[in-house]
Amino acid sequence: MTESGQKFKIFKFLKIVISSLLIAALLLFTIASIRTLSLDVNVGLQLARWEKTNNLSLVIDHHQREELLANFKEAIRIRTVSFSEKKSNTTALIQFDRLLRKVFPTVFFSSLVHHELVANYSHLFWVQGSQHDLVPYLLLAHIDVVPASEADGWEAPPFSAQEIDGFIYGRGTIDDKSPVMGILQALEYLLKKGYAPRRGFYIGLGHDEEVSGFKGALNIVRIMKQRGVQLSFVLDEGLAVLDGVISGLQGPAALIGISEKGSATVKLSVSMVPGHSSMPPRETTIGILAAAVKRLEDNPMPRLFGHGPERETFEHLAQKFGLPMKFMMSNLWLFAPLLGRILERKPDTNAFVRTTTAVTMFNAGVKVNIIPSLAEAYVNLRIHSAQSLKEVLDLIQSTVGDQRVKIELVDGFDPLPVSSADEKSFGFQIIKKTVLDMFPTVTVAPGICIGNTDSRHFKDLTNDIYRFAPIWFKPGDAQRFHGINERISKKNYEELVVFYFSLIQNCDIQKLPEPHSSVHEL
């Protein structure tokens, strides 16, 4: 072959190689832009700036992981105890404010974030979104904790944040400082990475949730109402990931609270003329009140299992039970009464069955040789969604059945409205997606929050209030709530940070995809 013939052949070969490379490059670019476009539609702009990820270790290094745990421990050590509506540890609340400013500088100095103190010790953050037509949401948590005494049997001092077997022990580790610190830590990392939300959102941190929220949360609501704020949804503390807690349930279940029980705190009192204990009446004030309290405990409120949002919970979870429970849960129309009798056997599942009655305080007597002039007891009830506050008070009246016992309602409210949880429910689906992205084996179901939260104050600002944090509860862990040895594993705390880290990004979605697609494709 002549030299020119060879050159021509080489030229032709090169031409083919270059054009195929160009076609391949074009093809790759097209695929990548379709994927980015589709993901962009689903998860917002930040992909353009940096890859969205659920994996914290892709975002932070080992040193930062140590740092986030140190920040959390420091928060636990500050004794932000609420004793009563009138008595809080304000020094600790001020210390806590200083801690937040110290460990989350990017949050406090970002031009995207507006921070204000509310009622001196609560915090309201507004994180501006680039797309003003997207309705904002609220992440809610509380700084205050209930009292704790090491003498009650703690394995580690309740404000030490001591590590034992990978768990951080302390009051507030689950209720509610892990969400407080988890939300802000997630935002700190997002802002540091150059993330800017499309959908604006609020972060509310109340300082008196454990004693009603009338100063913190209620003032945050007042400010929001003054500014005409409407919310897409609220996510507050509440239910969790239950793993082995509901007997017979195969695998962990993330229950997202779509309502919460009502509450009533009732004061019972008996008074009579005091006297010398050497000449006692047949019954003293203590005896009369004790008998009344005993009648309340011996006559629990009626079983209402299946008449509230718990119905949806068990219908969602039915497939995760073995027979016969699966059959029974799929036919609650027939088996609800029987299931109620099964679930009422344990305190944490009895709370799904009825209005619960807890005698929590009993005070009487001043001296061993004086007939007590006054005996007082407080009863705390959490009202099932199918009952009203008035019905409960009437039942207490009839059960006590003794004119000598004075009955007073200290504070109370009806069960809360039920939030949406269908495939069109933005907040529910975003929370569900975020949970499933992190814990693919978990079953997500709507649930009734058996305790009460600050979120109830926000019911005029949104129809959709959810009570959930991805805190992992094994059997017995529910007793740590307001109990002894409250704790969270280091791993679970990091998961909380990732959860909020992902949730904030997932909320940038313009709108939910059509219902036919699985939640995972959001």
Ligand SMILES: N[C@@H](Cc1ccccc1)C(=O)O
């Ligand atoms: N969250 C606490 C305190 C509280 C009680 C009642 C109403 C509101 C808040 C609880 O559920 O016990």
Ligand SMILES: CCCCCC(=O)O
């Ligand atoms: C049990 C779920 C909510 C409890 C709220 C609290 O005790 O702070």
Ligand SMILES: [Zn+2]
């Ligand atoms: Zn609490």
Ligand SMILES: [Zn+2]
């Ligand atoms: Zn709480």
